[in-house]
Amino acid sequence: MDGKVGLWAGAKEGHPYQVPYGVVKDTTRDAKSLITRGALATPFLLEDLRFSHSSLETCRCSKCGKDSEASSNMEDFYELELNVKGLKSLDESLNDYLSVEELHGDNQYFCESCGTRVDATRSIKLRTLPYVLNFQLKRCVFLPKTTTKKKITSAFCFPGELDMRERLSEPSDLELIYDLSAVLIHKGTTVNSGHYIAHIKDENTGQWWEFDDEHVSNLGHHPFGEGSSSSAAKPVQTEPSVHLSSTEPMNGVINGNHINIGQLQSSECSIVSGSQTYSSGDAYMLMYNLRRTTKSGEVRQTVSGANHMEIEGDIIYSDNDAALPAHLYEEIKELNASYLDACQQYKSKKERELDCITERRQEVRSVLSEGPVLSLEDPYFWISTDWLRLWADNITPPVLDNTPIQCLHGKVPVSKVGSMKRLSSKAWNMLFSKYGGGPALSNDDYCINCLVEGASTMVSADNYRDRRKVMKELADAVHSGKCLDGNLYYVSKSWFQQWARRKIIDSPCDADAGPTASIRCPHGKLMPEQAPGAKRLLVPENLWLFFCESANSVKPDDTLGCSVFPSDVEPCATCSMELTEVASIEDTLREFKLKQRQNHEKIALGKGFALSSHCKYYLLPSSWLSTWRSYINANGKNVSSSVQPEMLDSVIDMMKCGKAKCCDFLPVCFSCQHSRLLERPLELICKRGTIFQRFSATDGLTIITKDDWKFFCEEWGCTEEKGISAEIEFSNCVANNLAGSCEEMPIIEEHMSPHDEVNEEIESRQPVIKTSPEVCEVCIGERESCELMQKLNYCNEDIRVCFVRGKEAPKSILEASGTISEPDRRISKRSRKTNFGNSINLKVSGSTSIYQLKMMIWESFGVIKENQILHKGSTVIDGETSTLADMNIFPGDLLWVKDSEIHEYRDIADELSDHKMEVQQAEEGFRGTLLTSNISSQVV
Numbered sequence: 001m002d003g004k005v006g007l008w009a010g011a012k013e014g015h016p017y018q019v020p021y022g023v024v025k026d027t028t029r030d031a032k033s034l035i036t037r038g039a040l041a042t043p044f045l046l047e048d049l050r051f052s053h054s055s056l057e058t059c060r061c062s063k064c065g066k067d068s069e070a071s072s073n074m075e076d077f078y079e080l081e082l083n084v085k086g087l088k089s090l091d092e093s094l095n096d097y098l099s100v101e102e103l104h105g106d107n108q109y110f111c112e113s114c115g116t117r118v119d120a121t122r123s124i125k126l127r128t129l130p131y132v133l134n135f136q137l138k139r140c141v142f143l144p145k146t147t148t149k150k151k152i153t154s155a156f157c158f159p160g161e162l163d164m165r166e167r168l169s170e171p172s173d174l175e176l177i178y179d180l181s182a183v184l185i186h187k188g189t190t191v192n193s194g195h196y197i198a199h200i201k202d203e204n205t206g207q208w209w210e211f212d213d214e215h216v217s218n219l220g221h222h223p224f225g226e227g228s229s230s231s232a233a234k235p236v237q238t239e240p241s242v243h244l245s246s247t248e249p250m251n252g253v254i255n256g257n258h259i260n261i262g263q264l265q266s267s268e269c270s271i272v273s274g275s276q277t278y279s280s281g282d283a284y285m286l287m288y289n290l291r292r293t294t295k296s297g298e299v300r301q302t303v304s305g306a307n308h309m310e311i312e313g314d315i316i317y318s319d320n321d322a323a324l325p326a327h328l329y330e331e332i333k334e335l336n337a338s339y340l341d342a343c344q345q346y347k348s349k350k351e352r353e354l355d356c357i358t359e360r361r362q363e364v365r366s367v368l369s370e371g372p373v374l375s376l377e378d379p380y381f382w383i384s385t386d387w388l389r390l391w392a393d394n395i396t397p398p399v400l401d402n403t404p405i406q407c408l409h410g411k412v413p414v415s416k417v418g419s420m421k422r423l424s425s426k427a428w429n430m431l432f433s434k435y436g437g438g439p440a441l442s443n444d445d446y447c448i449n450c451l452v453e454g455a456s457t458m459v460s461a462d463n464y465r466d467r468r469k470v471m472k473e474l475a476d477a478v479h480s481g482k483c484l485d486g487n488l489y490y491v492s493k494s495w496f497q498q499w500a501r502r503k504i505i506d507s508p509c510d511a512d513a514g515p516t517a518s519i520r521c522p523h524g525k526l527m528p529e530q531a532p533g534a535k536r537l538l539v540p541e542n543l544w545l546f547f548c549e550s551a552n553s554v555k556p557d558d559t560l561g562c563s564v565f566p567s568d569v570e571p572c573a574t575c576s577m578e579l580t581e582v583a584s585i586e587d588t589l590r591e592f593k594l595k596q597r598q599n600h601e602k603i604a605l606g607k608g609f610a611l612s613s614h615c616k617y618y619l620l621p622s623s624w625l626s627t628w629r630s631y632i633n634a635n636g637k638n639v640s641s642s643v644q645p646e647m648l649d650s651v652i653d654m655m656k657c658g659k660a661k662c663c664d665f666l667p668v669c670f671s672c673q674h675s676r677l678l679e680r681p682l683e684l685i686c687k688r689g690t691i692f693q694r695f696s697a698t699d700g701l702t703i704i705t706k707d708d709w710k711f712f713c714e715e716w717g718c719t720e721e722k723g724i725s726a727e728i729e730f731s732n733c734v735a736n737n738l739a740g741s742c743e744e745m746p747i748i749e750e751h752m753s754p755h756d757e758v759n760e761e762i763e764s765r766q767p768v769i770k771t772s773p774e775v776c777e778v779c780i781g782e783r784e785s786c787e788l789m790q791k792l793n794y795c796n797e798d799i800r801v802c803f804v805r806g807k808e809a810p811k812s813i814l815e816a817s818g819t820i821s822e823p824d825r826r827i828s829k830r831s832r833k834t835n836f837g838n839s840i841n842l843k844v845s846g847s848t849s850i851y852q853l854k855m856m857i858w859e860s861f862g863v864i865k866e867n868q869i870l871h872k873g874s875t876v877i878d879g880e881t882s883t884l885a886d887m888n889i890f891p892g893d894l895l896w897v898k899d900s901e902i903h904e905y906r907d908i909a910d911e912l913s914d915h916k917m918e919v920q921q922a923e924e925g926f927r928g929t930l931l932t933s934n935i936s937s938q939v940v
Helices: 025-036 046-051 090-097 326-370 385-393 414-419 425-435 448-479 493-501 541-554 573-599 601-605 622-633 648-655 706-715 756-763 777-792 811-818 850-861 908-914
Strands: 053-061 075-077 080-083 101-103 109-111 116-118 120-126 132-138 140-143 148-151 156-159 161-163 177-187 195-201 208-212 215-220 252-255 258-263 276-280 283-290 315-317 323-325 380-384 420-424 488-492 536-540 617-621 684-687 690-693 701-704 724-732 765-772 797-804 839-844 868-872 875-877 894-899
Touching: 053 109, 080 090, 090 132, 090 156, 109 120, 156 161, 156 283, 177 276, 323 326, 326 425, 380 385, 380 425, 385 420, 414 420, 414 448, 420 425, 448 493, 448 536, 448 541, 488 493, 488 541, 493 536, 536 541, 573 601, 573 622, 573 706, 601 622, 617 622, 617 648, 617 706, 622 701, 684 765, 701 706, 797 850, 811 894, 839 850, 850 868, 850 908
Parallel strands: 080 132, 797 894
Antiparallel strands: 053 075, 053 120, 101 120, 109 116, 132 283, 140 148, 156 276, 161 177, 177 195, 177 283, 195 208, 208 215, 252 258, 258 276, 315 323, 380 420, 488 536, 617 701, 617 724, 684 690, 724 765, 797 839, 868 875, 868 894
16 A cells, blocks of 8 residues: 555555545646645645645653653654554544653653653644545554464444544634545454455445445445345344443444444544444544535635645536546546446447347257258258357357368268268258358268278278288297298398287388398498397298388388398498407407406405505505596496596606696696695595505595506506605604594504503504605695685575574584585485474575574574574584675585574564664685685695
């Protein structure tokens, strides 16, 4: 609803019934013309004259008796919003609206004159009233405990005539009597559902009308119907309780949730004596029009206490005293005439359509009654059923069309019997004379040619079925190795098996084509049987001739698919030579791969091996070993898709490259400008006192034995001296080593000692990998910083937030939340199916602030941001100006939040309206790098 009209609290936007302004915007120029003539003291719009009224809110100090400065400010408004809860009538609501409120205690008023907080009184005073007075009944209340809205459905009384003279702060000498003109009603018991209707009074006739969507009903001279005898009245329900201050008994009729109360001598100050009073439990807006009065022989006067407007010559007053500009009155008059003309045209068109429908019905009945052919000796005509449907369903049928039931010879074929009907000569003439078209197809117009062709087709189908049945028996014998005497011919084995499995039908189909297509080589000769898909078998000559006949009948132009290959024909020599060469290459490659699998058995199977200290090993990229492993283990169909790894000479050269690639950070580049390694070896782990290296298929460098390196150099072209060597050494835990941890320190036999002092010394040492050349930590740190920046520079990605009730989070949530997201990490089925309870996915970016994240959580779970204790794992996330990138929150992370319940609940709308904080932008130059990261670079 427009803001100038007012909105019932709790009603949805786009309310179907808006307060009728009339045509307000078109009158702006007329109001301006009145201003220029000096008729008004201040600028105004006609809509303001009819709907706007002014009031002031007075706040008076109880100590000094002075009013506040704001008490002199006039405020314009378009409706009075009245409380309904706990009040029974419009008079009580007005008393409550204009009552004096005392401000004391926590609500004390700060008096500028006294310079302190003092007790005070506050009240609203009406200064002027409009021509149209709107009362907004506040039937919707907010329940803080449940944070929901509730509709008040108690009965509310309001008069048909209302005297507002005593309600002004300065009583007027003239009468301010308003007549009820409209009631807006919401049917339903809840705020979020229901139905809206409007009851509006016609000022010309005094009758009330109900507007319910597209339905309009006459209610008579009462806003809720004429009573139980009226057709609009609803069945009498249990009579609601109506409380009035009248001493007279109520004499009214209950109509649904509404009551028409008879003539009452009310003692309420706003109700005109003798006027009717009504009651409703669903009315939420009341509209009253000012009653204008004139004295005989005097010029029309404006009402004091309402907005002042003088009478001018270009203003026209209608019978109900509504003021309209002259041009607007003429425009409305023309629109009314146009509307009446449109109504008359619609009525005429409706009568014509009804006459046409009646005529068509009579025509259909007459044709149907005359249509049946009573005797086969009587002449009749054929007619298309498709056209009959169009004729019966449409008011204006198309021209009669019998072409769909004609054959190529222009007659009636037997195959079209299901698409046509017989009509008697009389019925046919009735339709043909009116709609024309054709052609006329009589009972003698059956097609002899189509009958002969159909019979011939049936005979041919029977003959084909019989022949194919015989050939099917012969094919089964061939498949069993019998009937191989005489001339024999090759056919494709797969095609033959499919042909033998197919059902016997009336004629050849597309599957019968190409019996030798798959065994014919590109040179037009017989494909060697060793070629893929070239399996073949021999069939007798009579079966071969049947195959050729069927194939040529389906595809007569396909000579390649039906090539003749007798049993004595030799396979293509060129194709045989090519296949021999390919087979030789495949055998050589198969032996090569087998030899490599034997030389590197553990590496080929992806198994680790125990490492010993002070033994020389070599390092290779894990990605190269993974490619090599896939290549030598590929078999069958996977051979063609396997990728051959690069030669080791070039791989080692890239591992030891110069300054040209020192800062590229390419996956294949493992050395830097410092002549050191740009990748770390994979970390060491200890199991049962034995040292192993952690496995990875893509990252880091993997340790291989000296023998493996020697064989690799022979097999993949490299010299042993170019290798990157590595040794296992032990160092103290306090040192900053490359791999391993104090917690995973192995107990190895060669270091075992019966003395506790020696055991404690061994436990304080850990195995590390010493490489030659050494690992360059400077370049690795720069690369990991760039990778971290790329990971934190995300947009519109998902993170999951779990709401935890209680003091501690479940162990499953802590473990999942503390785990760093790794896209390539394997996750067990149990972990994927873990249900974290009350959780939600949120769309965030790396630049999203913690404040914005907390507002999303507030909106999702209803926990105010001051009470949110946000965690990632066991780490508390705080600082509203920080971003998710600053806190190292990655896409896919699981966060959990707990409600401290320290601060009281408040509406999120208050936070959005009061939030004035300027978010401090962090230094962009270091965002996303290890300088602002709170995790170590080794976990990236």
